[in-house]
Amino acid sequence: MSTTVQAEPHATPQRTAANEFVSYPHGVPHRVDHDAEAHRLHVESDRHSATWRLDKNAGRLALTWPTSSAPPHAATLAAIETAFALHPDSQTLQLQVPEAMYPSLRHTGIVVDDSEGVPWVPAELFWQQPDLWLPSPKSLPYPQQPISSDGRRHPRRPPKPEGTVYRRYIPWLKATLSFRVLDLERDLECFSRWMNDPVVAHFWEEQGDLAQHRHRLEATLGHPNALPLIACFDDQPFGYFEAYWAKEDRLGAYYDADDFDRGWHLLIGEAAFRGTPYVAAWLPSISHYLFLDDCRTQRLVIEPRVDNAKMLYNLARCGYAHLKAFDFPHKRAMLGMQLREHFFNERSWIPQPPHPGSAPRPDPRFSR
Structure with a gap:
C-alpha cells in the first residue's frame, strides 16, 4: 500500500478574488x-x-x-x-x-x-x-485507558468523528482544502474508480469491483485504529487518506512506536490534482490535522514504497525525515517521520521552496 465529512452547506464560500483570504x-x-x-x-x-x-x-x-x-x-x-x-x-x-x-x-x-x-x-x-482549522475540536484529550488488541497494548482510542474534520484555505490555489470522514454510500463509486486508476493501482495494488471495495471500506470504517478520509478542494473530492494509530498498526513492529504516534496512507485519484501546487497544499495539511486532532501526538510516521521517488522528495520538502529502509512482507518501504516540534517550529505547514506559497526561511539566530 502506498502512502501517498460532510461539509456544512455554507462552509465553503465561492472562489475568492486575488486580494482575498478566507479563514474558518x-x-x-x-x-x-x-x-x-x-x-x-x-x-x-x-x-x-x-x-x-x-x-x-x-x-x-x-x-x-x-x-x-x-x-x-x-x-x-x-x-x-x-x-x-x-x-x-x-x-x-x-x-x-x-x-x-x-x-x-x-x-x-x-x-x-x-x-x-x-x-x-x-x-x-x-x-x-x-479552533482555526477543526470545525469541532475536542475540548479535552480523550482520557487514557490501556487495553490490548491483537497482542498489542495501547490506549483505548476515541470514537471516530463524523463529517468535516479539517478545513484550510490555500492562498496559492484560491481554494479551500478539506478532509471529511468517508461516507460509504456517497464515496464508494469514486473510491473504486480511483483504485482502478493505473497510477493508483501501481502502488496500492487493490484493483477490484464495487463489491470488493465496499467490503474493504466497511472493514476500515469498522476498525477502531483507522480513520478513512476524503480530501476535497472546494468540496470536490480528489483523494483518499487513511489515518491510523501506529502503536497497533503493522508499522509499530518496525520502530519504537509511542502511544499517540499517528500514521497515514494516501492516494490522489483525480489526475487534475496531482501537480506540485496541490501537493504543497494537502501534504502539510494532513500532518497539521493529525497534530491538531490530539495534542499528545508528538510524531507522525509514513511508509511509502522505497522506489516512490516523488513521494519521498515531497515528504522531505514538508519536514519528514527518511529514517530507514525496511522490508514489509509485501514491499520494501522507507520509514518517514515528522516531529511535532519540527513541524511547528519550522512552519512546515508551508513547504520549503520551490513549492508554491513558500517563502525563504530566515536563520532563526537572526530573527525574532
Whole structure:
C-alpha cells in the first residue's frame, strides 16, 4: 500500500478574488480583504465585520485594532491567520488590542509577552490552535485507558468523528482544502474508480469491483485504529487518506512506536490534482490535522514504497525525515517521520521552496 465529512452547506464560500483570504475560526467562514496600500485588513462574516491595520516595518509584523472596543474573538483569529498567510516568512506578530483581551489570549497560548512585556503572537503557537482549522475540536484529550488488541497494548482510542474534520484555505490555489470522514454510500463509486486508476493501482495494488471495495471500506470504517478520509478542494473530492494509530498498526513492529504516534496512507485519484501546487497544499495539511486532532501526538510516521521517488522528495520538502529502509512482507518501504516540534517550529505547514506559497526561511539566530 502506498502512502501517498460532510461539509456544512455554507462552509465553503465561492472562489475568492486575488486580494482575498478566507479563514474558518470555529467552523465559520470569514472573508478577509487585504488592501496593501492602506495597510488594511477587513474581516467579514455573516455575523460581524471588523477592520484592522497591518504593518510590516524592519521585518516586524504588527496587527493593530484601531478602537477601544474589543473586536470579536473569531475576527481576531481570522485577522491573525491572514497576516501570517500574507507574510509566511514571519515567525511572530505583534498584536495590539484592548488590554481586556490579553488575559484570555495569553491563557490559550495565542499571545505571549517578551522580556519587555510586549505581547506577541508566535506562529509556532498560533498554528497549534485547533479552533482555526477543526470545525469541532475536542475540548479535552480523550482520557487514557490501556487495553490490548491483537497482542498489542495501547490506549483505548476515541470514537471516530463524523463529517468535516479539517478545513484550510490555500492562498496559492484560491481554494479551500478539506478532509471529511468517508461516507460509504456517497464515496464508494469514486473510491473504486480511483483504485482502478493505473497510477493508483501501481502502488496500492487493490484493483477490484464495487463489491470488493465496499467490503474493504466497511472493514476500515469498522476498525477502531483507522480513520478513512476524503480530501476535497472546494468540496470536490480528489483523494483518499487513511489515518491510523501506529502503536497497533503493522508499522509499530518496525520502530519504537509511542502511544499517540499517528500514521497515514494516501492516494490522489483525480489526475487534475496531482501537480506540485496541490501537493504543497494537502501534504502539510494532513500532518497539521493529525497534530491538531490530539495534542499528545508528538510524531507522525509514513511508509511509502522505497522506489516512490516523488513521494519521498515531497515528504522531505514538508519536514519528514527518511529514517530507514525496511522490508514489509509485501514491499520494501522507507520509514518517514515528522516531529511535532519540527513541524511547528519550522512552519512546515508551508513547504520549503520551490513549492508554491513558500517563502525563504530566515536563520532563526537572526530573527525574532
